[in-house]
Amino acid sequence: MNRQAVALLREEWHVVERWWTEEPVRRRYFEVVLEGGQNTIVFRDEERGAWFTQRGA
């Protein structure tokens, strides 16, 4: 991630929301600690089939 390996997976959580709208949300979130020591949150967007980094996390 950002060309750094993940050192530690702190937590995984799932969000399924707004499935009744034009913009359904289906995500798997991961709070990780990178090798460099930063905490970051990334998520897999299952609707779009892509990975994202949570901004401001």
Added chain:
Amino acid sequence: MSYVELHCHSAYSFLDGASLPEELAVQAAELGYETLALTDHDGLCGSLEFAHAAKAFGVRPITGAELTLTDGSHVTVLVETSQGYSNLCRLITAAYAHTRPKEGAEPLPPALDQRRLEELNGGLVCLSGCARRGLAVRNPNAAAALARAFGPDRFFVELQRPYERGDTRRNAALRALADALGVPTVATGDSHSHHPRRAPLQDALVAVKHRTSLDGCERERRGNHESVLIAPAAMAERFPDDPGAVAQAGELAARLEFDLTEELGYRYPDFSDGDEPAIVQLTRVCDCAFDERYGGANGHKKRARARLDEELQLIGELGLAGFFLLHWEVLELAREVALEVRGASAARNVLPPGRGRGSSVGSIVCYLTGLSHVDPVEAELSLGRFLNRELESVPDIDLDFPRDIREKLIVAVTEKYGREHAALVASFATYRSRGAIRDLGKALGLPFAELERLARLTDGNPRRVQDELAALPDAATKLASPRWRAFGELCAEIAGLPRHISQHPGGMVISTRPLVELVPVQPAAMAGRQMCQWDKDSCDDAGFLKIDLLGLGMLSAVEECVEQIARVHGETIDLSRIPLDDPATYEDIQRADTVGAFQIESRAQMQSLLRTRPEHLDDLTVQVALVRPGPIQGKAVHPYIDRRQRLREDPDFVPPADHPLLDEPLRSTLGVVVFQDQVLEVAMALAGFTVGEAEGLRRAMSRRRSEAAIEAYRARFVEGAQGRGVDERKAHEIYDKLVGFSGFGFPKSHAAAFGLLAYQSSWLRHHYPAEFLAALMNAQPMGFYPPASLVRDAQRRGVEVLPPDVNVSEAKCVLEGEAVRVGLEYVQSVGSDDAEAIVGERERGGLYRGVVDLVQRAPAGRDELEALVASGACDSFGEPRRRLLWRLGLVPRPETVPGTAGEERQLALPLGPTAEIPDLPEQTAWERMLADYGKTSLSVGVHPMELLRPHLPQGTLSTLELPEARSDSEVTVAGMAVARQRPATANGVVFMLLEDEHGQMNLIVPPQVYERYRPIVRGEPLLLARGKFERRDRNQNVLVRELETLGPLAHRVAGGLDVGDVLPQAHHFGHR
């Protein structure tokens, strides 16, 4: 040790769990669970249903509940022993004790004082609660107190992994708490549905529960779809750091051996604690009554004595004497209640306080103990189904009461046996299409008006809402929207799920052992009433004796009619002594002139009456049982009617049965199965069933969850029949008819009781038409016709009906000379209290002298007074309604003195209004007629069709002209829809009854015509129909080809009034 789910919700966690207990059971078996616990919120409503379903699918059920404590925290409680089960029932009962502080108000949520739980912990295991609201999460100190009370063997800290943010931190804290308390952890899943497919519905239910939209309850929703029952191995994977907690679930489950399906220790009060054995007490009661009933010379005393001895012998053998004494005691109580309710009315006191229905009518012991009012010896009723030597459970006894007596009796029974020992049976309202459309549509934020329109169109089955949507004119737009698509899918998923608990119409359970230790008991909506958390099927499974105390509108009407007759004519009619062969009454019945008569007034009954032409009480017994879903699906109706006709033409005709072995059992019903008892007789005669086996078959047929059980009897039936020389195919064919008949038929004895009431009501209707009409109107709502049609029918038979009048009317409808005066209660928005107060003031202070006097004296609100004027109840003041309304607006009213809570009123100065009344136009005939319908739901004046008639297309036939038309000719007819019927048994055909100024006519709307004109059929009060006039035997119908609304025409003719919105809506029956 494999994982076991110990925390699982069914749909009996109302508006939270999204799956039925059976669905959970099936899925658990599929996923490889050997054991599963059900832990619904604060209740055991679905526990017995779940226990039976789980066992049927090879899953061992554990009983439990998730309890809400007074601070709102949750704990999960599981039953280890039978003592624990009793404690859980008591705890849940206690949690509900204060949920209904005020009648009519919303109930409060159940809440359990933690100290109660600490006291009654024996035999229970406590888990520390769920991830969000668990006690350990919200209040660790309180959890510690519980842990001390339960001890380390029976208290566990609950770990859950719902894939929410914060799971890691929470579970770490919980592990630390468990260590500190010295108790183990246990993993649970908190499942809310059996399958991922239901997870969206679970979201929507949360919105419904919180009365908001999905968008509006993000905090309350679970946030993802992980709270679903998943395989044990998949569950274990969710807890990689807690293998011990996962294993603990399995180990704990193995300990929880309590089996709810086994004997609970229920006993009804059986009089075994008296000085004499119960059978001696019962014999004495019967002997005493026997001398009274059979004392005179009435021909069958000898047979009756033999029958009584035989029954008492059987009752003694079965140990059921206490059972009959219990009912006798309840009925004695009813007698006291009746005396209190009826007051000094001598006329009503001649009548018994209630009467039996169902199979109990076949018993002479019931006759003698006052449970039934049909002499079974004279009426030749068999005892078979009610009592037999192979009886597996106690028979049901159903008793019908006039409504006012029943209301008080339910409370009296609860008080007599004690609030810990008696309660009503529950009933669960399940989702049908209207509720589904409204609730789910609101959750999805769909437009209200469109939902209402759709709700009016649907036929009752939520699974078909998707098809209904697809058939809409704007289907393409709708289905392009994810909200509407989700709506259709959710409607299909919600079908049949329970929405809330309510009370059964009158079933009561009485127990010697405190009932509150066998099933939780909670207050019902009406003050003084309480209900247990099981429905009639669960009560039956538990072996509870159910006594049905039912309210029957016609009994109320008949009682009141007798009272009116006594008041007007000074005659006391004893209905048990009226002639049972009155020719005039049978003439009415044979002519299908039966609007308002009990059971034989519906459109289908009328059409059948014209062909069966009942001649005596036995015929009426068949008649009330014949036009029912059972005989219709059992293909009995047409053969019966045809054979009856042939028999009339040829008295030597011998009706054929399906097999010679059935000749005898089906002789009285011309070779077809009409009564439920005949199912038993057919099974015994054709397939050699024992009485017990046949009763088992009948029970399987009368329950809603037993298709498999019914099929299980088939092999035995066919084999038995073949053994008696019946062809295999024939045997299957007969069994199919029995299955078609299923539970939807009356036992003969029930039909006999109803047939008698049908006759008595017809007799009163013929001989006392005005009194009967007044009584029927006061007993509304009941029966097939709206009050407006009852009035028109009575007018056609020469009864004069007078409109409500503030200076003449009573609160209720009463006789005024020969005429019926409509009561003030019929004026909309004037309740019975208002009406009585207005009459009371008139009796105290004299007639109202005008509208000013009325306003200043009548204790009613301005809306009610306006309604009185608009309805015509003030026409006798001699001014047009518009002027009266104008005056009403100007009169000052007495004001309440502030600070006296309405106790003191400041009188208004009786000054006349000073403003001039402008010239107001007179009301037109249309306006007056619509005001009548609009304000009183009926009109005694001109019929709308009379006003419309001159404007109808030429050649439109009235009900007077229609019978003159040639059969199979094309006709045009018009009228006001009064009833609409879409029977489940008629393949989509809709039957309509139209009324005009002369009478009623029948329309048959075939399915394809219905589809084309559905909005007209369902919503328009005034219709024009074109089609073929069919005369078959004495029946006349118009087979409709085209329909038209007369709404626009009426609107124009009436000078721009909205006619359609004001006329009464047709009564609807059957599927929508």
